[in-house]
Amino acid sequence: MIQIKDLHKSYKMGKNSLHVLKGINFNVEEGELVAIMGSSGSGKSTLLNILGMLDSSDSGEYILDNVPIKDLNETKAARYRNKFLGFVFQSFNLINYKSAAENVALPLYYQKVPRKERQEKALKYLEQVGLKEWAGHLPSELSGGQKQRVAIARALAAEPKVLLADEPTGALDSKTSYEVMDLIQKINDAGNTILIVTHEPDIADMCKRIVHLKDGVIIEDKKIEQVRAEQYV
Amino acid sequence: MWIFDRDLWSEIFATLGKNLFRTFLTMLGVIIAMIILVLLLGGANGMSNGFQKIFAGTASNSLFVWSQSTSEPYKGFERGRRIQFKLEDATILKEQIPEIEVLAPRIELGSHRGVVTVYRNGLTSGSAVYGDYPNVDEIMKKKLVEGRFLNENDMTESKKVCVIGEETYKLLFEKGENAIGEDVRINGVFFNIVGIYKPNQNINIDGENSVYIPFSTFQKAFGSGDRMGWMAISVQSDTKVPVVESQIKRLLKNKYDINPTDERAIGSFDMSEVFNNVSAFTGVLQGVSFFVGILTLLAGVIAISNILLITVKERTKEIGIRRALGATPKVVKRQIVLESIVITVFAGFVGFAIAIGFLAIANNMIGENSDVPFYNLMISIPQFLGSFVLMVGLSVLIGLIPANRAIRIKPIDALREE
Numbered sequence A: 001m002i003q004i005k006d007l008h009k010s011y012k013m014g015k016n017s018l019h020v021l022k023g024i025n026f027n028v029e030e031g032e033l034v035a036i037m038g039s040s041g042s043g044k045s046t047l048l049n050i051l052g053m054l055d056s057s058d059s060g061e062y063i064l065d066n067v068p069i070k071d072l073n074e075t076k077a078a079r080y081r082n083k084f085l086g087f088v089f090q091s092f093n094l095i096n097y098k099s100a101a102e103n104v105a106l107p108l109y110y111q112k113v114p115r116k117e118r119q120e121k122a123l124k125y126l127e128q129v130g131l132k133e134w135a136g137h138l139p140s141e142l143s144g145g146q147k148q149r150v151a152i153a154r155a156l157a158a159e160p161k162v163l164l165a166d167e168p169t170g171a172l173d174s175k176t177s178y179e180v181m182d183l184i185q186k187i188n189d190a191g192n193t194i195l196i197v198t199h200e201p202d203i204a205d206m207c208k209r210i211v212h213l214k215d216g217v218i219i220e221d222k223k224i225e226q227v228r229a230e231q232y233v
Numbered sequence B: 001m002w003i004f005d006r007d008l009w010s011e012i013f014a015t016l017g018k019n020l021f022r023t024f025l026t027m028l029g030v031i032i033a034m035i036i037l038v039l040l041l042g043g044a045n046g047m048s049n050g051f052q053k054i055f056a057g058t059a060s061n062s063l064f065v066w067s068q069s070t071s072e073p074y075k076g077f078e079r080g081r082r083i084q085f086k087l088e089d090a091t092i093l094k095e096q097i098p099e100i101e102v103l104a105p106r107i108e109l110g111s112h113r114g115v116v117t118v119y120r121n122g123l124t125s126g127s128a129v130y131g132d133y134p135n136v137d138e139i140m141k142k143k144l145v146e147g148r149f150l151n152e153n154d155m156t157e158s159k160k161v162c163v164i165g166e167e168t169y170k171l172l173f174e175k176g177e178n179a180i181g182e183d184v185r186i187n188g189v190f191f192n193i194v195g196i197y198k199p200n201q202n203i204n205i206d207g208e209n210s211v212y213i214p215f216s217t218f219q220k221a222f223g224s225g226d227r228m229g230w231m232a233i234s235v236q237s238d239t240k241v242p243v244v245e246s247q248i249k250r251l252l253k254n255k256y257d258i259n260p261t262d263e264r265a266i267g268s269f270d271m272s273e274v275f276n277n278v279s280a281f282t283g284v285l286q287g288v289s290f291f292v293g294i295l296t297l298l299a300g301v302i303a304i305s306n307i308l309l310i311t312v313k314e315r316t317k318e319i320g321i322r323r324a325l326g327a328t329p330k331v332v333k334r335q336i337v338l339e340s341i342v343i344t345v346f347a348g349f350v351g352f353a354i355a356i357g358f359l360a361i362a363n364n365m366i367g368e369n370s371d372v373p374f375y376n377l378m379i380s381i382p383q384f385l386g387s388f389v390l391m392v393g394l395s396v397l398i399g400l401i402p403a404n405r406a407i408r409i410k411p412i413d414a415l416r417e418e
Helices: A044-051 A074-084 A100-110 A115-128 A144-157 A174-189 B006-018 B020-054 B087-096 B134-138 B152-156 B166-172 B215-222 B241-255 B271-314 B316-324 B329-366 B381-408 B411-415
Strands: A002-013 A016-028 A033-037 A059-064 A085-088 A162-166 A193-197 A209-214 A217-223 B062-067 B100-108 B116-120 B123-132 B143-147 B161-165 B183-186 B189-198 B210-214 B230-235 B266-270
Touching: A002 A044, A016 A044, A016 A217, A033 A044, A033 A174, A044 A059, A044 A162, A044 A193, A074 A085, A074 A100, A074 B329, A085 A144, A100 A115, A100 A144, A115 A144, A144 A162, A144 A174, A162 A174, A174 A193, B006 B020, B006 B329, B020 B271, B020 B329, B020 B381, B062 B241, B062 B271, B087 B100, B087 B230, B087 B241, B100 B134, B100 B215, B116 B166, B123 B166, B123 B215, B134 B152, B152 B215, B161 B166, B161 B183, B166 B189, B183 B210, B189 B215, B210 B215, B230 B241, B241 B266, B241 B271, B266 B271, B271 B316, B271 B329, B271 B381, B316 B329, B316 B411, B329 B381
Parallel strands: A033 A193, A033 A209, A085 A162, A162 A193, B123 B210, B161 B189
Antiparallel strands: A002 A016, A002 A059, A209 A217, B062 B230, B062 B266, B100 B123, B100 B230, B116 B123, B116 B183, B143 B189, B161 B210, B183 B189
């Protein structure tokens, strides 16, 4: 699903150049649930941004679902993001004046899905995350866990190839975190490819594979026995 | 067509409705600007209409010619010779100068602006008495409150009829008394009243208190022969009055042996000059109104742009999210520009409605009052359309500033965790 070869990225900070990613190589197969770990400054967020086409690499190859991702202008990047990727953020990033259902339907709006179909799909995915009754509520009326579940429903709504989650449990307490991870595991069970950036080991252990980043290189890449979050819920 | 996309509009209204108070404050500038623009234009139009109403009935392309005394000796004549026009002059002028449309000769009793006593039942009025051709009505329309003006029939049959001014009526009749059909006596001759007219308060060439009788009746009743006092002349609309004026004077000077350089022997008054001055004045006024209004509007629209800039800044994160979810720069740009247009147009309509209300109230208060040089304060359809096209155009241009700012937002920057 994802092939990355010799990915480099550096940021210019005045005169100094900060080399953040120093040759990343890894592949993700369809249906994997990968945790990308690392301390802050390890380059994990930069990697996720490049995977998410929010940032571009300096050199290297990135192939997503057999489509080489390169020479993207803003419009093309937006289209690819919309078509290939679903995002889940630490701070949920819901649009605060739109109801849960409207938030979920937003990526479909940019896909030019007809209105009625959009509403149906939004409800379908809200049901999948267990928030159908909350469809008409504004984000401010939802708890943190509920917000993140709405965000996950939104990421799923566009039926992306890959789900990218940046510290999805970072703003949640452990109990809620496990609930969200339970949801993510179930979505993964259904065959979705998911990448999670996290620095919490217990969250990483709930994935099927852990990629450890340090100082811009992968120092460890192992498949693990998944801890099911269900038991903590 | 994307313009009919319901979702696009609900997106826009959702954003604007999110902060109603701010949206309203933003609109206030344009509302006030539109009110100022419409009031200024309406006022200028009202003044133009007011002047038109004042001049209503007076042919704008007209002039008056009368005789005076020579100021220079010529061909053996001494200076100070009194010139007396003859009725044949009218025929000659009309024949020789084809640009003349209507020529109405007139004669008056007594000297110029002389006053003659008019009697009725022991009441008297010191009035000016004119012998007129009915076609004078085509140059200076008389506003009749009762009866009719002199007609051709009165002329050919030399009827002893007269049309009197309202002032004369007041002096000769009791209030509310019927005057039509009654007789008045002028220099021992009885005339039957056929009409009463209301003098134009603003252009008063004939005086307040006047009596009109047919020219032919005048000749017979007062023995004026072929004498003629002055002429009211209207010229064809495509001709300049001063050109005809000098032609007439040249012809008359030649006929009456007046030195061509003598400026005083023949008097004239060019009505078109007054009209030109007034229309130039109202034209300039309209121009200035439009200019001031447009600048105010520009200021209002710039205020909208400013607020939208702030809004874009505030919405950085939201725009970032939208971009991450697949909104292309074009979509984002379109939304901001449309927000600008929606606010401006809506505010414009509100301001327009308020201003039209004010104008309607002003119209109501002024009514037919002819003392105020304002009448029917309104803006024309082209002015309305022009203002709106301009407003929308400005809002698009100005909306592009925040829109371009919005698309410079990179989702990665917008979504960066603090």
